[in-house]
Amino acid sequence: MKDRQLAWRNLWRNRKRTLITAASVFFAVFFALVMRSFQLGTYDKMYSDVIQSYSGYLQLQNPAYLDEPTLDNGFTADPDLVSRIEQDPNVEAVVPRMESFALAAAGNRTQGVMVIGMDPGNDNKALNIRNRMVRFKLTPMAVEALKSENLPGRLSKNLDLFTGEAFTDTDDLVTILGISERDSSAILPLVRKHASFPGEYLMGGETGFAVIGNGLSDYLGTVPGDTLVLMGQGWHGTSAAGLYVIRGVVNMPNPELDNRFVCLTLDDARLLYGAPGMVTSSIIGIRDASEKELAATQARLSAITGKELSVRNWKEMNALLLNQMEADNRSGAIMIGILYLVIAFGVFGTVLMMMAERRREFGMLVSIGMRKGRLAAMVGLEMLLMGVIGIIAGVIASLPIVFLGHAKPLRFTGEMARMYEDYGFDPVMPTLLPDTFYLWQVVVVLLILAVAIAFSVRKIFKLNVINALRA
């Protein structure tokens, strides 16, 4: 009889208790992993959304611009410097941008907006706004028309739920509306017929056009082809005003941005603000965005720009968002901490009970010649097995949810969605695929087990055989 066989049998001699303890470990691991995955996945999405649709990974700025992002803190890019930056192996392109505020009006509605002037020629080397064009929109009219066709019942319900929603491509639409593979060939033509949304992205060389956020478009009640009036303050206090034809609508991931986004060509923006040749920031498109390479690139570029201009990374530029997520992260960590505290007590309860129950048996074993070290190893193994069963089961059970949540992110509708949007978040919760956070959860549970094992090992070494036998 090997000690590990003995440990295995001991594990099952109180089957219910072992199962309950393993189950408590299982649930803690499972919930912690799933919760963490949703949390980290949501942060990850928010970061990548803001990076891809607005800030980029690195920007070239006037040093004063970070604290006071106004036109007056813009700069004129030295083509020589730009070309030197572009020679960096990790730099794809430097995309100049002009960004400021204005009041937008269409019909009888107005809204304060953020105007971004960017060359449509190479903007996709840094951001991917171009891919966010709204191609389909479930306007009330489109929903009515679709419902008059012969659709499966579930789809009609989903149409109601997602009325007003805009989509950039059919893939999006199919997943969100829950159209099955089988139905899609029949339904997609109908969607194209009734819910297509017109519009194009800006083109270089053209003047007098704008692309606006979907939220802004809804608020102003415009469709592509309508006219947008922009009014504001230009460079050094000049007044700025212009008329633009809305060419298309983009679906920005961050509702805050979506409700205020107006994009012009760089030349139009310079003209509007009376600042020829100026930029407020240049987005530096990079190839490898891993944390390490990003820091190295930033350092290399900072050496090129010297004191005159600074190279900012996305974390510096999105400090507010980062802070917000940091705070949220902390509250999540506390939740998980409480979860672990609960299982720590559960595991400890089991250990205490088990040690008390088996005191006599341990006394007998040591009496007849089993060394305490060997006994402790056996008992430790029992507890480790119990914990590991829970951990493995928890990890395995979490995987389908985490992978599914990544492939088909959870999307809130109705009230929930509005609440999220009010906070400025996209009402989508993707999961983060297993990563080091998985390892950490497992390590924490193993540490709890280690403490429980250390406790029982100590108990065994301090066991007084005579007293144990008298018990």
Next chain:
Amino acid sequence: MKVVEINDVYKTYHDTEVEVRAVSGVTLGFEKGDFAVIVGPSGSGKTTLLNLIGGLDQPTAGEILVAGHRLSELKPSELIDFRMEHVGFVFQSYNLIPVLTAAENVGFIMSLQKWPKEKRIARTGELLDAVGLSDRHNSRPSQLSGGQQQRVAVARALAPRPEFILADEPTANLDSKSAETLLDIMEKLNREEEMTFIFSTHDVRVMKRARRVITLEDGKVVSDVRTNHTS
């Protein structure tokens, strides 16, 4: 040949304010093949004396020699090995490892001693036969009666051929028929294997079967009688 020598041994407990002299100046020797019983009123020090002989506890004063080992010279871990190699224990109850079968329990100490598997299995079979449990190899302790469990415990204690077997009130929890059977078996093994048995008891039936009766009172030996009967 002396198996155990006890020279002027004292054991004092200081647990509470009062000092308890559980064993007080005992000098005794046990020969190979002894079938000896220690009797005396409750609290007279029977268990304490057996624990001292078995190396479960150390005397406050005096000396105990077992198979040439001076027990006071052994470190705690050496004492555990000493017990494994030289002493067989049978307790009043809870003797067996609940998750092991009768055969595995009998083989347990032999496997601690790393006996080769075939020898272990052969010896286990032989002993389960001897204690009349040849048909219960695969029964768990919970499936055995109290008397059967004690018989398995005797077989386990005997299996690795220790110097002697210590049994503290082995029949206390048994009905008289089971007690008689257990005693028959111990006597037979004492004869056939020349195994030395030292046990304590309150049980008159047990006393009558012993060939040597040692009486303790207040931790002292008040009589040591050899009855020459053979059963």
